[in-house]
Amino acid sequence: MNKKVVFSLAASLAILGGSFTAKTEAAGPAPCPAIQNYEVKTVYPSSIQDIEKWVQFILEQTGNAELTKLIQQKPATTTVQKPSTNVQTPVSKPATQAPAPSQKVNNEAGLKAYEQQVVDLTNKERAKYGLPPLKVDLALSKVAREKSRDMAVNHYFSHNSPTYGSPFDMMRKFGISYTAAGENIAKGQRTPQEVVAAWMNSAGHRANILNKNYTHIGVGFEENGYIWTQQFIRK
Template sequence: MKNRFVKITLTLSMLVVMAVPTQAFAAEKCNINASNLLNSNFSNLYSQLNNLNAANGKFDTAKLQDLLKQYTNKSTGKATTPATPATPATPAKPTTPATPATPATPATPATPATPATPTTPSTTDTTDNASLGSYEQQVVTLVNQERAKVGLPALKVNTKLAGVAEKKAEDLRDKNYFSHTSPTYGSPFDMMKQFGITYTAAGENIAKGQKTPSAVMNGWMNSQGHKDNILNSSYTEIGVGYVTDASGNTYWVQMFIRP
């Protein structure tokens, strides 16, 4: 009885030993056919079991064979190792767009005043060579040159209007503002009326900072609204004002009318 137990135990131990290497080889991609090896080992095992059965006559070989077949089916199954998921690439951080540089504010002439509603015309003193400062006279000359280029007649200097333009330039300087609307005189059209200027059409250009007549005229001619005043066929007379302050800042005024 004891010998039979030992033999059976040894037989089962052989089965376990033979099954373990088979799984290990499969994991290492061995060229040995694990299934054939097991079948061969179990064939020898069955033969030994038959011998045991013949010797003892009491060992149920059929049941043990069924048990061994079930174990074989479990042992020969290949376990697959799940693939490690790839780590997703970290998205690149968006670049911060460069902040556009703030353009420097040029000494651009102010928006020209809208022509006023006509007033009752009156007689005004005009002359082609009114008493003007050198810079004011140069501005008039440049205005008439631009008008000649497009076939328009030259504007005549209105000395009274020139005086109003000079007052407006002084007001820009003294009240430290830059606008067509004066805190002292109101709109340019109200100001003209206060100084006795009457018109059927009127307009105004102002500028600050330009050092010469050619510089201020270049600025006005490169601004559509100011250019439109200079080349307006409705106007027949002009007055120009020019002053500077203690720091050398310049203030320019053009006034246009048609009596």
């Protein structure tokens, strides 16, 4: 019961109590009623308990026992439990830097580091002329590596092998299929940069590197004698 309701009820009870008293007095043979002096005070209740005491006082003065009993009854109350707020705040892990990708010695599986560098440098030269990069063909790289090894073992330096014949015969013996093919060889250059630069300074070798018809490349390097073989095909 809030304050407004209690004050209204108190005023109503005062009026109602007065009316009940008036009716009681009027029922008799009209004796002279006792006159009581009431001091009017302005009351500023500070709590619900004070208001209830004030209402009780008014009821006692009016002598209405039934109404007193009715007012003193408290309404049934229901305790509403608040929903549990025991909600754990999700724990956020601090951002972790993704591990740097491992630096593979060979970007193309099966290629030696020097062989891969020759591929990369060759594709850089092609890019300068707007040509697409050559894709590594691992089977073709095995042929190129065997060609370099064969030249070191058999002590020759030529496109024609005493063991396998021409580059094209050798490719076919190793099961390489192609519609166009070419080969570059070099000897004595110590680094991939040196050998690619030497090929680019030679018209015939440069023509193979910049041939727009080729789609795949194979590279073979033999450390014994620093012998390099570069083979191209179009599939």
